[in-house]
Amino acid sequence: MILFLDFDGVLHPEPCYDKQSFFCHLPRLENVLRDFPKVRVVISSTWRETRSLSEIQFFFSADISSRIIGMTPSWRDFPDLLEVVGYQRQTEVEAWLRGSEEPWISWLAIDDKAFLFKPFLPNLVKTNSLVGFDDDSELRLRQKLLAVGI
Template identity: 25%
Template sequence: MLDSNFQTSSRLAPNDRVLFLDYDGVLHPDDVYRTRSGLELRAPGQLMMHAGILVEILKEFPQVKISLSTSWVRILGYRRARAALPPELQTLTVSSTWHSRMPKAPLEGYDMYSRYQQIRAAVTRAGLTNWIALDDDPFESWPDHDRRLIRTDPDLGLSSVTIQEELRLKLKALMDAKKTFPETL
């Protein structure tokens, strides 16, 4: 597990309601590559093509804060990764699971851990109790007993109506949680 003693300047507080957000396989198909001219989607559509869906859903839950759990932060840095989002999502985005003070070498520290472990470390650092994650989890790193993941199809992402409904239900449960959001729903 990542070092839970690693301190960050996270703008998350223990009582916040947080959505950990991946980009690839969620806001657009998981077919993005880094090229000399930047990140490029090699599937039909465009980068962030489903972001408007998330904007509309989160209008129903204005207290939810976003923490980026996407590899874009590792590649581009937090500011550039956040700037790729529509303005409505940028204003809700307050942190990320990766921070520039973490080791940059591949297969060192952060890169050795699954997405679930990366998110759990961020949860521990911020002392969060009420959170969910929206991710395609292609390596299926999420434990079966933990139901806080909304797992998207890597090709459909948030365009799936079933996933949109699941996200709404889990956001509603997140907002209704008295003290802690249950791992099992």
């Protein structure tokens, strides 16, 4: 199972004017990931555009950072795929999957911007941008992970 992870509006509220609030929901997400050790993480956040994978991994606890296996490419590099998929973030997910060794692997995405994905996509755990990964989001993620038998 791959979890495609956004940051802004997920790991902290968006907008987030207080830098001390950055990643305020990271401990909650890491606890979920510890309960599902087979889940690997791919960063889909725009933070990937200005930081390397190792810089991104630094934000996470050591046991979780080792499970962050990559970052999605930009949809701009896949105009033909965007034309087929029609949604930017989902195009990035599909492009990453197609370039992986397991393009058929099951996946979920945590994101606050549903308009970047196909409507009613069952793979999406949508968060409230102004809140982030709260109790409700955690419950929905856990339910989806349990439903796929992880």
